[in-house]
Amino acid sequence: EAAVTQSPRNKVAVTGGKVTLSCNQTNNHNNMYWYRQDTGHGLRLIHYSYGAGSTEKGDIPDGYKASRPSQENFSLILELATPSQTSVYFCASGDAEQFFGPGTRLTVL
């Protein structure tokens, strides 16, 4: 079974600080995704990747960067965190079926 892990599970950051959310998958999927989940909006795609070295913009990429250094790892980077980025972030891997991690709850004060 696909395994997607995320770290940290919870994070409190200050406005203007840098935040890095990490994701690891062990199922050798080419595609990986970062979503944020907010009440009333479902899940919205921030960035995705087709494989190592590839990053693509999703529907709401502003204020976020992504990095895919290897097949297994995909990071989401907030260079200058803002309170509007307070949310739950999910990483996923796969294609027709996407396997989601447990989420990271980020609070920006």
Add this chain to the structure above:
Amino acid sequence: QQQVRQSPQSLTVWEGETAILNCSYEDSTFNYFPWYQQFPGEGPALLISIRSVSDKKEDGRFTIFFNKREKKLSLHITDSQPGDSATYFCAASETSGSWQLIFGSGTQLTVMP
């Protein structure tokens, strides 16, 4: 601009009843429609999916009905159980390289014992 809409926002049914969750979409290029189930504190997990060449997909107590002409689909959960209480997301995608999913805002289902 919401490309995938779900209704109702929340739904309560009694154990044993059939729960009906609705979904509609706008983009006619969408041809793959998965439903994801999410329990509190967890990530979503694929429950059942359908491609636009089919009008019905059944998996145990879960059935998707799909109407391509009206761009509507519904998830029917028969003999609902308290363990089915969760949030259900309808999503849509084109079956292309990126498999980008557009999610609806979800239906929170509560099954009363």
